[in-house]
Amino acid sequence: MTTGLTWNLIEDAHQLFSYHFMVNALRAGTIVAVVSGAIGYFMVLRRQSFVGHTLAVIGFPGAAGATWLGVSTGIGYYGFCLAGALVVASLPGGGRADVGPGGHGEESAVVGTVQGFALACGFLFVSLYKGFLSGLNNLLFGTITGVADHQVTILLIAGVTCLLVLAVIARPLLFATVDPDVARAAGVPVRLVSAAFLILLGVAAAGTSQITGSLLVFALLVAPAAAASRLTARPGLGVTLSIAIAVAVTWVGEGIAFFSPYPIGFWVTTLAFAVFLAAAGCRAGADWLARRVSLDVRTAA
Amino acid sequence: MIVTERAPGRPAPPTHTPVIVVDQAEARLGGRAIWSDVSLQIGPGQFVAVLGPNGVGKSTLLKAVLGLLPVSTGQIKVLGGSPGRHNDRIGYLPQRRAFDPTTRIRGIDIVRLGLDGDRWGTPLPAILGGRRARDARERVEEVIGLVGASGYARRPIGQCSGGEQQRLLIAQALIRHPELLVLDEPLDSLDVTNQASVSSLIRDISRTRNVAVLLVAHDVNPILPYLDQVIYLAHGGAVMGPPEQVITADTLSMLYGTPIDVLRDRAGRLVVVGQPDAHAEHRR
Numbered sequence: 001m002t003t004g005l006t007w008n009l010i011e012d013a014h015q016l017f018s019y020h021f022m023v024n025a026l027r028a029g030t031i032v033a034v035v036s037g038a039i040g041y042f043m044v045l046r047r048q049s050f051v052g053h054t055l056a057v058i059g060f061p062g063a064a065g066a067t068w069l070g071v072s073t074g075i076g077y078y079g080f081c082l083a084g085a086l087v088v089a090s091l092p093g094g095g096r097a098d099v100g101p102g103g104h105g106e107e108s109a110v111v112g113t114v115q116g117f118a119l120a121c122g123f124l125f126v127s128l129y130k131g132f133l134s135g136l137n138n139l140l141f142g143t144i145t146g147v148a149d150h151q152v153t154i155l156l157i158a159g160v161t162c163l164l165v166l167a168v169i170a171r172p173l174l175f176a177t178v179d180p181d182v183a184r185a186a187g188v189p190v191r192l193v194s195a196a197f198l199i200l201l202g203v204a205a206a207g208t209s210q211i212t213g214s215l216l217v218f219a220l221l222v223a224p225a226a227a228a229s230r231l232t233a234r235p236g237l238g239v240t241l242s243i244a245i246a247v248a249v250t251w252v253g254e255g256i257a258f259f260s261p262y263p264i265g266f267w268v269t270t271l272a273f274a275v276f277l278a279a280a281g282c283r284a285g286a287d288w289l290a291r292r293v294s295l296d297v298r299t300a301a
Numbered sequence: 302m303i304v305t306e307r308a309p310g311r312p313a314p315p316t317h318t319p320v321i322v323v324d325q326a327e328a329r330l331g332g333r334a335i336w337s338d339v340s341l342q343i344g345p346g347q348f349v350a351v352l353g354p355n356g357v358g359k360s361t362l363l364k365a366v367l368g369l370l371p372v373s374t375g376q377i378k379v380l381g382g383s384p385g386r387h388n389d390r391i392g393y394l395p396q397r398r399a400f401d402p403t404t405r406i407r408g409i410d411i412v413r414l415g416l417d418g419d420r421w422g423t424p425l426p427a428i429l430g431g432r433r434a435r436d437a438r439e440r441v442e443e444v445i446g447l448v449g450a451s452g453y454a455r456r457p458i459g460q461c462s463g464g465e466q467q468r469l470l471i472a473q474a475l476i477r478h479p480e481l482l483v484l485d486e487p488l489d490s491l492d493v494t495n496q497a498s499v500s501s502l503i504r505d506i507s508r509t510r511n512v513a514v515l516l517v518a519h520d521v522n523p524i525l526p527y528l529d530q531v532i533y534l535a536h537g538g539a540v541m542g543p544p545e546q547v548i549t550a551d552t553l554s555m556l557y558g559t560p561i562d563v564l565r566d567r568a569g570r571l572v573v574v575g576q577p578d579a580h581a582e583h584r585r
């Protein structure tokens with residue numbers, strides 16, 4: 001950025017908050033991190049990361065097309081991501097979670113094909129809109145300078161709605177995720193809940209794309225959730241941890257991006273990756289210790 | 302063809318309303334009849350096995366009882382209502398592979414979902430839950446103790462052995478104090494010791510709580526001493542009756558229309574020889 005780091009944290013924070021774009025970036029980043037931390041936890045548990053990534057990539061032609069037509073990119077992101085979610089939900093597998101028996105290899109082939117086509121369309125729109133090329137990086141890898149006031153409002157409304165719906169469906173969604181057959185017998189509308197979750201995932205992917213760019217949504221959608229589920233097997237604690245990690249990574253990433261010449265997508269992704277590695281390390285260590293202890297107990301007995 | 306006489310010396314069938322009544326039902330899947338003209342009756346507290354070769358429609362029968370699959374003709378009544386109507390009084394354990402080893406969710410959470418997993422909303426943290434949450438926790442602990450899973454209920458379920466997972470899932474099926482347990486191959490993928498202990502666990506629950514059990518088994522031997530009735534399924538029909546009347550060379554030969562032998566080994570275990578698989582039979 002244009003400003004220098006003084007290493008006086010209060011002074012630096014003061015400097016950071018004196019820029020309106022930076023305040024907006026932090027607001028938007030916080031909203032997005034909370035939503036993707038929560039939705040991401042369920043996405044990882046349902047093994048639908050591939051679908052999540054595809055929905056984010058589908059947002060790219062949406063945003064590129066919106067720029068080409070001169071409308072807000074937010075409209076493009078949300079429109080395309082939601083449309084993509086509806087399409088995946090209507091596929092024969094219905095976005096069924098991959099945990100239970102019978103995965104959906106065919107569905108992932110279809111989803112992958114759609115992903116490729118979406119990227120191609122995005123590049124077409126970019127080249128149709130000449131002189132847009134500098135914005136391409138922002139769409140794919142994120143930016144902190146481009147968040148306008150109205151965009152924060154849209155993110156907030158979408159995010160709050162998304163979290164409210166998640167709060168209503170959370171328990172049956174968890175049931176349908178880990179045990180779809182029993183959930184169906186117990187009266188959970190599994191298909192409906194799965195479709196609703198895909199739409200929430202579309203909203204989360206669209207929001208996250210606006211901060212990290214379409215290609216780096218995993219920094220907030222997957223890494224925090226994957227780290228959290230390695231640290232705990234309790235669903236409630238898992239969601240909380242996932243949100244906390246996503247928010248922390250976003251704040252620190254945006255802070256560093258403000259003082260460094262490198263883009264926000266890079267910083268947020270790198271930090272998220274570091275947290276994930278640390279969590280994976282903790283898990284491996286804990287498992288090793290548990291094995292040692294049980295081995296000792298068995299030898300002692 | 303239906304055989305319903307009971308062996309002499311067995312208790313008379315209970316007089317109160319049956320738990321399951323199947324009346325000349327037919328199930329169709331993908332345009333063909335899986336089984337037809339099936340009639341059965343199961344009373345409270347009865348322990349009943351569903352037997353038959355692979356692909357003959359045993360799981361389909363359980364799904365029909367649960368209302369997950371409508372029958373094309375005939376009628377099924379479960380706990381006095383149409384199938385699916387009283388599923389909150391039924392514990393169900395579907396046929397499955399084991400959970401993926403990387404599934405990061407605890408057994409106790411899965412058991413808890415059996416209690417209120419169908420309710421909309423988000424569970425509150427334990428400290429904010431109040432009395433209702435305390436009751437729920439006590440019920441979860443009670444049922445986990447009942448199946449003897451206390452030692453591993455807090456481990457991620459993916460890291461539990463097949464037998465441990467099966468016990469936790471039985472706990473999940475039991476948590477609402479069901480009147481009927483519908484278990485699809487619960488002994489599959491268990492070693493012999495676990496087969497014996499899980500089947501005697503199911504028998505004890507059936508006896509002490511008067512729970513009717515409808516259990517699909519690949520091998521009848523681990524449960525043979527506990528059975529009140531068996532249902533033998535074949536393409537086109539079913540035979541129901543006490544095991545010593547149904548698992549015989551004559552009855553099975555008649556059911557399948559080909560010669561079948563039932564042998565007994567020195568330990569008293571039954572071996573059915575010459576039983577066609579469902580596909581060979583389909584070609585016939």
Ligand SMILES: Nc1ncnc2c1ncn2[C@@H]1O[C@H](COP(=O)(O)OP(=O)(O)O)[C@@H](O)[C@H]1O
Pocket residue numbers: 330331335353354355356357358359360361362579
């Ligand atoms: N959705 C379906 N569409 C068409 N046929 C099916 C379907 N599901 C199962 N089947 C067929 O129905 C038959 C009975 O299946 P199932 O009840 O699972 O058998 P079992 O449990 O006795 O092994 C099998 O031959 C199977 O191929």
Ligand SMILES: [Mg+2]
Pocket residue numbers: 359360361396485
């Ligand atoms: Mg089966």
